[in-house]
Amino acid sequence: MQPDTALQASFLAGLAEVLGRPQQPIPLHAPEFLGHEAAYVNECIETGWVSSVGQFVDRFEAMLAEFTGCKHAIAVCNGTASLQVALHLAGVVPGDEVIVPALSFVATANAVAHCGAIPHFAESNESTLGLCPRALDHHLSETLEMRQGQPINRHTGRRIAALVPMHTFGHPVELDALQALGARYAIPLVEDAAEALGSYYQGRHAGQHGLLSVLSFNGNKVVTTGGGGAILTNDSELAKRAKHLTTTAKVPHRWAFYHDEVAWNFRLPNLNAALGCAQLERLPDMLNDKRVLAQRYQQAFAGRSGLSFVAEPAHCLSNYWLNAVRIDQPDLHLRDALLDAANAAGYQCRPAWNLLHTLPMYQHCPRADLTVAERLQASLINLPSSPALGRST
Numbered sequence: 001m002q003p004d005t006a007l008q009a010s011f012l013a014g015l016a017e018v019l020g021r022p023q024q025p026i027p028l029h030a031p032e033f034l035g036h037e038a039a040y041v042n043e044c045i046e047t048g049w050v051s052s053v054g055q056f057v058d059r060f061e062a063m064l065a066e067f068t069g070c071k072h073a074i075a076v077c078n079g080t081a082s083l084q085v086a087l088h089l090a091g092v093v094p095g096d097e098v099i100v101p102a103l104s105f106v107a108t109a110n111a112v113a114h115c116g117a118i119p120h121f122a123e124s125n126e127s128t129l130g131l132c133p134r135a136l137d138h139h140l141s142e143t144l145e146m147r148q149g150q151p152i153n154r155h156t157g158r159r160i161a162a163l164v165p166m167h168t169f170g171h172p173v174e175l176d177a178l179q180a181l182g183a184r185y186a187i188p189l190v191e192d193a194a195e196a197l198g199s200y201y202q203g204r205h206a207g208q209h210g211l212l213s214v215l216s217f218n219g220n221k222v223v224t225t226g227g228g229g230a231i232l233t234n235d236s237e238l239a240k241r242a243k244h245l246t247t248t249a250k251v252p253h254r255w256a257f258y259h260d261e262v263a264w265n266f267r268l269p270n271l272n273a274a275l276g277c278a279q280l281e282r283l284p285d286m287l288n289d290k291r292v293l294a295q296r297y298q299q300a301f302a303g304r305s306g307l308s309f310v311a312e313p314a315h316c317l318s319n320y321w322l323n324a325v326r327i328d329q330p331d332l333h334l335r336d337a338l339l340d341a342a343n344a345a346g347y348q349c350r351p352a353w354n355l356l357h358t359l360p361m362y363q364h365c366p367r368a369d370l371t372v373a374e375r376l377q378a379s380l381i382n383l384p385s386s387p388a389l390g391r392s393t
């Protein structure tokens with residue numbers, strides 16, 4: 001057999017070992033509604049509280065704060081809007097630059113652009129798949145100079161206003177090193193924890209290390225509200241501002257409409273929050289099932305040369321939102337051949353995102369050396385990861 005054909009056969013055998021041979025395509029990540037979802041959504045319909053106010057929004061926020069250990073959680077209409085508001089609250093203004101990983105979902109950069117700021121793409125780390133603090137330190141030491149206490153990109157003259165680590169597929173990045181870097185260069189940390197509900201870095205839930213952080217509850221995430229997001233923070237003043245700015249800056253009053261600044265209508269409808277409450281009740285079970293599935297993949301791919309399972313980083317607990325394997329020799333053609341074969345066999349596998357600096361709207365943005373990100377992009381393959389797959393035998 002050709003080496004490629006052998007690798008392809010081995011990849012399919014690994015998938016079959018965990019998932020069997022599908023009659024129907026197995027989706028990458030399917031939501032599941034096995035708890036009180038229908039009951040809570042029905043309650044909204046029956047009481048008429050489907051929209052911008054209702055008790056499920058408050059309950060969802062309280063449950064999120066409790067689960068993550070963050071003091072405050074503010075429900076928002078989606079993850080992208082959450083990140084835009086979080087960046088705004090961190091002080092990002094038009095004309096600033098914001099450091100984001102080149103290997104991320106497009107929303108990370110879009111949120112920066114929606115603030116009128118410019119994404120500045122940084123390098124990934126081989127083991128966490130997220131921002132590499134050492135590569136970033138090196139890059140910043142060459143790029144930054146402090147002018148009147150402000151970190152300025154000496155090549156563009158623009159201020160670097162925030163640092164946005166993202167926890168790829170739920171695997172936590174090296175938060176303490178990035179936090180230290182942010183502190184050293186006077187750049188606030190805003191965590192894109194969209195994929196990381198249920199992930200822990202050194203025993204603390206992801207999203208606790210930044211000034212603010214955000215979650216997403218899109219349909220393919222660990223927990224879904226249909227569409228939704230949240231801002232997390234331990235700062236009570238920022239939490240108050242986040243709520244105010246995402247709810248049209250309406251000053252509370254029994255009947256008057258008074259708004260004291262330009263703001264957004266980014267609130268999460270009660271209907272979506274109801275779904276979210278039921279989902280959060282089942283989160284520990286779903287995380288358990290996802291861990292079992294990850295362990296099965298890890299075993300199934302352990303002895304296969306040329307392929308490596310992506311395991312959670314040291315001192316971390318990952319939610320294993322999306323399981324992944326890496327081809328040991330990064331190669332786009334080989335990766336695509338494996339993707340073709342898997343999808344033809346009914347396993348919905350997917351590549352990692354195209355690197356953000358290669359997209360037309362972000363081609364001209366400043367960036368660091370992205371060698372590792374390029375290698376990761378040419379080697380990562382996501383595997384079907386629905387929690388239900390961890391329960392079947």
Ligand SMILES: *Cc1c(COP(=O)(O)O)cnc(C)c1O
Pocket residue numbers: 078079080081104105107108166192194195215216217218228229
């Ligand atoms: C899902 C996701 C978001 C936000 O997604 P929404 O669809 O707007 O809720 C942001 N960043 C990353 C990395 C994501 O995976």
